[in-house]
Amino acid sequence: xxxxxxxxxxxxxxxxxxxxxxxxxxxxxxxxxxxxxxxxxxxxxxxxxxxxxxxxxxxxxxxxxxxxxxxxxxxxxxxxxxxxxxxxxxxxxxxxxxxxxxxxxxxxxxxxxxxxxxxxxxxxxxxxxxxxxxxxxxxxxxxxxxxxxxxxxxxxxxxxxxxxxxxxxxxxxxxxxxxxxxxxxxxxxxxxxxxxxxxxxxxxxxxxxxxxxxxxxxxxxxxxxxxxxxxxxxxxxxxxxxxxxxxxxxxxxxxxxxxxxxxxxxxxxxxxxxxxxxxxxxxxxxxxxxxxxxxxxxxxxxxxxxxxxxxxxxxxxxxxxxxxxxxxxxxxxxxxxxxxxxxxxxxxxxxxxxxxxxxxxxxxxxxxxxxxxxxxxxxxxxxxxxxxxxxxxxxxxxxxxxxxxxxxxxxxxxxxxxxxxxxxxxxxxxxxxxxxxxxxxxxxxxxxxxxxxxxxxxxxxxxxxxxxxxxxxxxxxxxxxxxxxxxxxxxxxxxxxxxxxxxxxxxxxxxxxxxxxxxxxxxxxxxxxxxxxxxxxxxxxxxxxxxxxxxxxxxxxxxxxxxxxxxxxxxxxxxxxxxxxxxxxxxxxxxxxxxxxxxxxxxxxxxxxxxxxxxxxxxxxxxxxxxxxxxxxxxxxxxxxxxxxxxxxxxxxxxxxxxx
Amino acid sequence: xxxxxxxxxxxxxxxxxxxxxxxxxxxxxxxxxxxxxxxxxxxxxxxxxxxxxxxxxxxxxxxxxxxxxxxxxxxxxxxxxxxxxxxxxxxxxxxxxxxxxxxxxxxxxxxxxxxxxxxxxxxxxxxxxxxxxxxxxxxxxxxxxxxxxxxxxxxxxxxx
Numbered sequence: 048x049x050x051x052x053x054x055x056x057x058x059x060x061x062x063x064x065x066x067x068x069x070x071x072x073x074x075x076x077x078x079x080x081x082x083x084x085x086x087x088x089x090x091x092x093x094x095x096x097x098x099x100x101x102x103x104x105x106x107x108x109x110x111x112x113x114x115x116x117x118x119x120x121x122x123x124x125x126x127x128x129x130x131x132x133x134x135x136x137x138x139x140x141x142x143x144x145x146x147x148x149x150x151x152x153x154x155x156x157x158x159x160x161x162x163x164x165x166x167x168x169x170x171x172x173x174x175x176x177x178x179x180x181x182x183x184x185x186x187x188x189x190x191x192x193x194x195x196x197x198x199x200x201x202x203x204x205x206x207x208x209x210x211x212x213x214x215x216x217x218x219x220x221x222x223x224x225x226x227x228x229x230x231x232x233x234x235x236x237x238x239x240x241x242x243x244x245x246x247x248x249x250x251x252x253x254x255x256x257x258x259x260x261x262x263x264x265x266x267x268x269x270x271x272x273x274x275x276x277x278x279x280x281x282x283x284x285x286x287x288x289x290x291x292x293x294x295x296x297x298x299x300x301x302x303x304x305x306x307x308x309x310x311x312x313x314x315x316x317x318x319x320x321x322x323x324x325x326x327x328x329x330x331x332x333x334x335x336x337x338x339x340x341x342x343x344x345x346x347x348x349x350x351x352x353x354x355x356x357x358x359x360x361x362x363x364x365x366x367x368x369x370x371x372x373x374x375x376x377x378x379x380x381x382x383x384x385x386x387x388x389x390x391x392x393x394x395x396x397x398x399x400x401x402x403x404x405x406x407x408x409x410x411x412x413x414x415x416x417x418x419x420x421x422x423x424x425x426x427x428x429x430x431x432x433x434x435x436x437x438x439x440x441x442x443x444x445x446x447x448x449x450x451x452x453x454x455x456x457x458x459x460x461x462x463x464x465x466x467x468x469x470x471x472x473x474x475x476x477x478x479x480x481x482x483x484x485x486x487x488x489x490x491x492x493x494x495x496x497x498x499x500x501x502x503x504x505x506x507x508x509x510x511x512x513x514x515x516x517x518x519x520x521x522x523x524x525x526x527x528x529x530x531x532x533x534x535x536x537x538x539x540x541x542x543x544x545x546x547x548x549x550x551x552x553x554x555x556x557x558x559x560x561x562x563x564x565x566x567x568x569x570x571x572x573x574x575x576x577x578x579x580x581x582x583x584x585x586x587x588x589x590x591x592x593x594x595x596x597x598x599x600x601x602x603x604x605x606x607x608x609x610x611x612x613x614x615x616x617x618x619x620x621x622x623x624x625x626x627x628x629x630x631x632x633x634x635x636x637x638x639x640x641x642x643x644x645x646x647x648x649x650x651x652x653x654x655x656x657x658x659x660x661x662x663x664x665x666x667x668x669x670x671x672x673x674x675x676x677x678x679x680x681x682x683x684x685x686x687x688x689x690x691x692x693x694x695x696x697x698x699x700x701x702x703x704x705x706x707x
Numbered sequence: 708x709x710x711x712x713x714x715x716x717x718x719x720x721x722x723x724x725x726x727x728x729x730x731x732x733x734x735x736x737x738x739x740x741x742x743x744x745x746x747x748x749x750x751x752x753x754x755x756x757x758x759x760x761x762x763x764x765x766x767x768x769x770x771x772x773x774x775x776x777x778x779x780x781x782x783x784x785x786x787x788x789x790x791x792x793x794x795x796x797x798x799x800x801x802x803x804x805x806x807x808x809x810x811x812x813x814x815x816x817x818x819x820x821x822x823x824x825x826x827x828x829x830x831x832x833x834x835x836x837x838x839x840x841x842x843x844x845x846x847x848x849x850x851x852x853x854x855x856x857x858x859x860x861x862x863x864x865x866x867x
Contacts, residue, residue, distance in 0.1 A: 282763050289758045391833050403825045411818045418814045428810065431752045433760065433803030440818045569731045648730070657731055 050115050053103025054194040057144075060096040060151070061184035063089045067177035071170035083166050086173035087158045093180065094155035101135075101148045104193050108135050114200035117141060117193040123206035123625055125596040133217035134207045139341060139357075140193035142220060146337065147183045149221075149228040153257075154180065157232065164253065171239030172232075179231055182364045190357045206596065206625035215275030222268030223295055227333040229261025230302060233309075234330030237323045238372055241379040251313035251322065256684055258309055258326075262302045263680040269295050270673035281631030281646045283661050285560075285669060288437045293416040294336030300409035301329040304402045311395050315460060317387030318395070320380045321402070327376060331369040332409070338365050344420065390462040397455035397463070404448040411440050449503050449554070452547050453510020456540075457517070471517055475509035493562035500558045507551030511544040542683030546676045553672025556640070559665040566662075570655040580662035582643060583607040584616070589656065597621040599632070602647055602656060606636060613638075618645045640667040729762065730770065735777055744777050747789055751776070752803050760803055772801075 067089035074082025104117070108131050113119040121138040122131055136145040154176040161169045187193070233254045240246040272295070277285040286292065305325040311318045338344070342358030389395040415432045423429055453475060457468035483502035490498065516522070518540060519533035565580045577584045587603040601619040605612055618634035633646040641664045648657025729748075735741040748762035753769035761769040761776075772793070779789045793801050805811045848856065 282765075284763060287758060287763075396833075399829060403822070403829065407818060407822045407825060410821045414814055414817045418811075422810060426810065429798065429800040430805045430811065431758070431800055431803050432805060432814065433752060433758055435750050435804035436814075439804065440815075444818065444822070568729055568734065 049103050049106055049110075050112070050194040050196060053100045053107070054192065056096040056100040056103065057184060057188060057194075060093050060100065060147075061181060061188065063093045063096065064177045064181040064184055067093065068174055068181055071174045075167045075170045078167075080166060083170035086170050086177075087161075090151075090154040090158035090173050090176070093177075094151040097144075097148050097151040101144055104141060104144055105132060105135050107194075108132065108141075111204065113202065113204050114196050115193075116195045116197050119197060119201055119204050121207050122204040123596055124203060126206065126212070127595050129214070129217065130207060130212045134211075136220050137207050137211045137216060140187070140191045142224075143183065143187050143191050143341065144193055145221065146224055146228060147180060147187065149224050150176070150180050150183065150231060153228060153232055157235075167243065168236075168239055168250075171242055172235045175235035175238045176231060179235075179368065182368070186357075186360050186364065190360050203625075206623060209597070209621065209623040209626060209628055209630045210279055212630075213275065213279050215271060215279060219268060219271045219275055222264050222271055224268075226261050226263075226265025226268050226302075227295075227298060227336060229257065229264060230298060230305075230326075230330045230333050232257040232261070233305065233326040234372070237326035238375065240323060240383070241375050244379060244382050246319050246323070246383050248313055248316050251309050254322075254326070255306070255309045255313055258302065258306055258329075259680055259684050262299070262306055263677045263684070265295070265299050265302060266673050266677045266680065269299060270670050270677075274670050277666075278633050278635060278644075279630070281633050282659070283564075283633070283644050283646070283663065285666075288415075288434045290416045291340050293412050294339045297409050297412050297416075298329055298332040298336060300405050300412065301325060301332050304405040304409070305329050307398045307401050307405075311387075311398050315387040315389065315395055317389060318399070319383050319386070323380065323383070324376060325402075325406075327369075327372045331365075331372070332413075334365050334368060338362060339416070389460070392458065392465045393463040394455065394458045394460045397451060397458050400451055401448065401455065404444055404451075408441055408444045408448075411444065412437070415440070446503065449507050449550065452507050452550065453513065456511075456514045456543055456547075472506075472510055472513055475506055475513050478509045479503065479506035490563070497558050497562040501555055504551040504554035504558070507554070508548045511547040511551070515540070515544050538686040539683040542679040542681070542686070544679070545682060546679030549672045549675030549677075549679060551672075552668050552675055553670075556665050556668025556670075556672060560663050560669060563664045564661060567658070567660040569658060570651055571658050572653075572655045575655075577658065577660055579643070579660045580664075581608060582613070582662065584643075584645070584660060586656075586658070587615075589650075592619075594621065596625065597623045600647075600650075602645075602658070604634070604645060606643065616643065616645050618647050620647050637667065640665045640671070642666050729773065733770070733773055733777065735781065740777075740780050743786060744773070744780055747776050747780075747786060748773055750790075750803050751793065752801050754797060754800060 067086050070089075071083050071086035074080070074085065107115050107118050108122050109128065111118065111122055111124045111131070113122075117138065117140050121134050121141070126134065135141040154173060157169070157172060157176070161172075164172075236250065236254045236257075240250055269292075272292070273285045276287070277283060305322065308318050308322045308325055312322045338358075338361045342361050344358055387395070415437055419430050419432050453472055454465070454468050457463075457471055458465070479502040482505045483498050486498040486501050515533065515536070518536055519529045521529040521533070523529075524532070567577045567579045569577060571577060571586045573586050573588045575586050577586075583606070585605045585607070587605055589600060589602050592599050592601060599619045599621040601617050604616040604618075606614045606616055614636055616634040616636050619632045620629055621632055622629040631646050633644055636643040641662065644661040644663055646659050648659065650656050729745070735744060745762060749760050751761045751772060753759050753761045753764035753766050753772065755766050755768050756764045759769075761772045775793070776789055779792055784792065790802070799805060805814060807815050
């Protein structure tokens with residue numbers, strides 16, 4: 048009964064979406080407020096029904112109702128409750144349902160908080176949202192219905208893929224989807240602007256917080272996924288340039304560019320046409336990502352789907368939306384008025400440079416991901432494009448971009464003073480050079496590029512701080528004044544500083560981990576000692592344990608540093624009998640920002656066990672960086688000037704120049 | 708004895724081929740040669756895997772390839788000779804970094820081309836704007852706007 052209700056709710060949501068696709072547009076054409084307002088009610092009702100449908104599927108999974116095919120294939124009665132819930136989106140059908148739920152959530156939010164939008168703009172935006180929603184409801188109902196029943200229900204389920212039974216997976220896909228789907232808002236706004244032939248600063252004011260919100264989630268989602276791969280897949284890698292990862296990186300790069308160009312549009316009313324194009328491209332890349340992952344066109348760790356009818360259906364959605372929106376853009380973009388002149392050396396100019404490099408980086412990832420597919424289709428030749436290619440092409444693009452990062456916020460709008468900015472960044476530059484000298488003096492081994500890369504990262508971090516110091520007038524005015532000024536700075540200024548510093552922090556982590564990573568690979572017997580990077584790990588013994596739906600073998604290590612016992616580590620191997628597969632649960636020991644990483648291999652016939660031990664210096668910075676970036680984004684989002692619908696207070700005293 | 712039992716039990720339980728990337732028994736005695744082998748392994752694809760290098764992969768094929776790479780190194784091959792040897796046997800597919808050839812031209816050149824074209828387009832945009840932008844006269848008012856302006860002016864005249 049629950050399954051049927053969930054199914055029916057989804058059909059109703061489709062019907063509502065179809066109404067929402069058409070009626071508000073007719074209303075806008077006839078200038079009929081009642082018809083335009085239909086969008087608001089249908090968007091909220093859609094949210095209600097999709098939400099009900101999603102809750103129905105969660106209920107089925109929690110209750111282990113194996114008469115439903117989706118539950119049978121992805122759940123097990125012995126699975127812990129948390130994984131019964133997260134298993135809902137650990138499979139194709141469920142994850143698509145999550146996708147449309149989040150889409151409905153965003154539509155509902157626009158309907159709820161969009162009261163201050165011009166009525167016809169809101170009607171257009173919600174209509175476009177409904178087109179996307181209708182397409183995906185149809186996709187789910189026709190090819191991926193999660194509520195299908197099995198005629199003769201089995202008594203036990205087939206369990207979820209063990210590597211997905213992890214807390215990382217509980218958080219990663221919803222975050223990622225909040226990001227992916229969040230970009231649908233800026234897409235809908237872009238299409239609405241093109242349809243209306245009108246776009247103004249109020250438009251950008253509305254789009255920017257939504258883009259920022261989607262970007263925050265996507266940033267955290269990608270970081271989360273990377274950390275999950277790092278500890279769960281058991282070989283300590285954190286980014287593989289896997290097509291599925293690239294699928295999430297592309298919207299991130301385009302979204303980051305969009306965030307910056309929308310800023311120019313909001314403040315200076317320039318780059319309108321480009322911002323519209325970026326909005327379309329960002330969501331198109333999100334759709335492409337969904338296609339790549341969900342169609343099974345690539346086979347990788349994440350791609351669970353493999354039914355070609357699904358692939359063709361999503362490809363159709365992709366072509367209609369990307370082709371349609373780009374055609375509309377080509378037809379209408381010239382009718383949008385350009386505005387806001389600026390000199391090449393200016394805040395706008397810096398943001399344009401940022402866009403140039405980010406879109407090029409995005410194009411590089413796109414071509415690297417799709418090239419092997421295209422070549423195989425055209426010439427039947429198979430090639431691989433992997434990490435070494437991306438490191439060589441993608442990496443260098445970030446060097447000029449990172450050098451430019453601290454300059455951007457230092458330049459004034461319209462016409463900036465590059466020399467002045469350079470002078471103010473002098474201290475940051477000197478700091479970076481000192482670090483360069485120190486690393487060169489101290490570091491042993493590794494690539495010669497490591498030291499300059501770290502210096503660059505330090506420059507980015509110090510440069511971001513310099514902006515704050517300059518604005519607060521620290522060292523120029525009394526400390527107390529500077530402090531109160533710093534407190535009075537717009538939160539978006541702090542947000543910019545954090546986000547930019549996050550880039551530098553992540554870069555330090557990446558460079559240190561790849562350059563000075565040390566490892567021990569060997570077979571160990573109990574009482575054996577392995578030495579890695581100044582640590583000694585003694586294998587105490589092996590023991591067995593029974594988990595809820597697995598058995599595991601745990602190896603216990605004692606960790607010594609300079610003869611003192613620091614901690615114990617217990618990596619394990621889990622064997623899931625239902626699927627007949629096993630996972631490696633690495634043990635991690637965090638020391639500052641560095642980690643010791645132990646994972647287990649096979650037991651040899653002599654009773655020894657293969658062990659891999661890594662010491663990864665400053666590895667955690669790789670994820671602290673994105674967390675800082677997301678935190679910066681949140682600060683900027685909480686800026687009162689951006690709070691959606693908040694009236695602008697009149698201020699008597701002169702405000703400091705906001706940056707973000 | 709209990710430990711022994713545990714190990715035997717583990718062997719039975721985990722006897723599946725859940726092997727790891729580089730195995731202890733694969734490692735070459737000469738650290739310099741081993742480092743070369745690792746470096747090469749990172750550039751070679753495990754063909755049955757999903758975009759994994761043979762250095763990372765747990766698949767039996769990856770192990771065979773790792774051993775093959777080490778065999779060639781031990782036989783005195785240079786890095787490029789090892790790569791050529793593998794390409795002859797397994798095709799270009801084995802390379803994670805495709806060679807610069809006719810059919811990978813677009814792949815390799817896209818990044819610099821996009822960057823250069825984007826840069827040139829921006830340059831012309833800026834020059835056009837800075838030369839003509841400021842001097843372009845504002846477009847004339849539409850009749851609609853003229854009417855509104857006239858209405859405003861007459862309002863002003865009345866109140867003033």
